[in-house]
Amino acid sequence: MKVSEIVKDFKPYKVLEGNYRIWLDKNENPFDIPTEIKEEIFEELKNISFNRYPHITADPLRERIAEFLGFEKENVIVGNGSDELISLLLKLFEGDHIVISSPTFGMYSFFAKFEGIDLVDVPLDGRFKLQNVEDYAENARAIFICSPNNPTGNTQEREKIISVLETGAPVVLDEAYIEFAESSNVDLVSEYDNLIVLRTFSKAFGLAGIRVGYAVASKEIIDYLNRIKPPFALNSLSMRIAELMLDHYDLVKQNINYIIKERERIYKEFKDYAYPSEANFLLMRLNAYEFLLERGIVVRNFGGRLDGHIRVTIGKKEENDELIKALKEFLEKEY
Ligand code: PMP
DSSP states (O other), rough: OOHHHHTTTSOOOOOOSOOOOOOOOOOOOOOOOOOHHHHHHHHHTTTTOTOOOOOOOOTHHHHHHHHHTTTTGGGGEHHHHHHHHHHHHHHHHHSSEEEEOOOOOOOOHHHHHHHHHHHEEEOOOTTTTTGGGGOOTEEEEEEEEHHHHHHHHOOHHHHHHHHHTTTHHHHHEEEEGGGGSSOOOOOGGGGGGTTTEEEEEESOOOOOTTEEEEEEEEEEOOOOOOSSOOOTTTTTTHHHHHHHHHHTHHHHHHHHHHHHHHHHHHHOOOOOOOOOOOOSSSEEEOOOOHHHHHHHOOEEEEOOOTTTTTEEOOOOHHHHHHHHHHHHHHHHHHH
């Protein structure tokens, strides 16, 4: 047995074990689905035949998402989390490299490495804005733009996104956090057939454990993606739950508003250290990872350019109060 050298190069997943009280590390929604709605969902799930495979291309959910966004079913593909769709997108196009702009979401380079595709990193500038990615469009398999960007929280200007689209290279615009932002660029799909917009039910919809993501793109791209997608990847239960949450968008919207309000409250407290954000987290120039951990609060830390920074997910008010208190203590001690 010989395991591939590429695979050997990957590190095992590390799970943080310990008795921590507050988890603000994975950009999850702090609100689970309320019990009444869960009960309604469970009632609905009773009608699903467990012995049957789900719809091969998940059409009932595609139809609901398309209706929600004002597109057609043929413009939408769903996946087992948007992570699955990132891996599929890397198999779809010709080209020898992908373009990313660090610091950004790690799964683009994760899957590129897996596929043996070269990585061209055109780092974000000092204000975390995109630089000259257009210069690397030739022969690119895909250019990844994450807006709002994880972990910096800022969005990219529409004009810049259009300028990248004008190169004609496949552009993957990751809008995982778009519900917390001012505006989306998903409408550009109607104008640019080289644009693929990625979305997820894991953040604003509070369904991270259910694993449903989707992409919106031209009918041609979606058709090709559906051809190479493992059939039945998305299970019947997850599909139905996502559909039902679209019926409860009022609740989703309420939680979004709460999270945005809390985000701005925390931002104001630490505006000398925090970057403005249009997502459900804040990046802060505070080397407080260990300090918070000792107080039972888990956030994300980083290496490289973001060494000494933390990314804090916006939690419930009580959790945020504790975070604010702990960070104030940190500042008193350190500065
Ligand atoms: N894109 C970005 C920018 C993310 O931060 C995440 C989750 N952390 C994802 C995509 C993947 O989301 P999921 O697979 O849960 O849909």
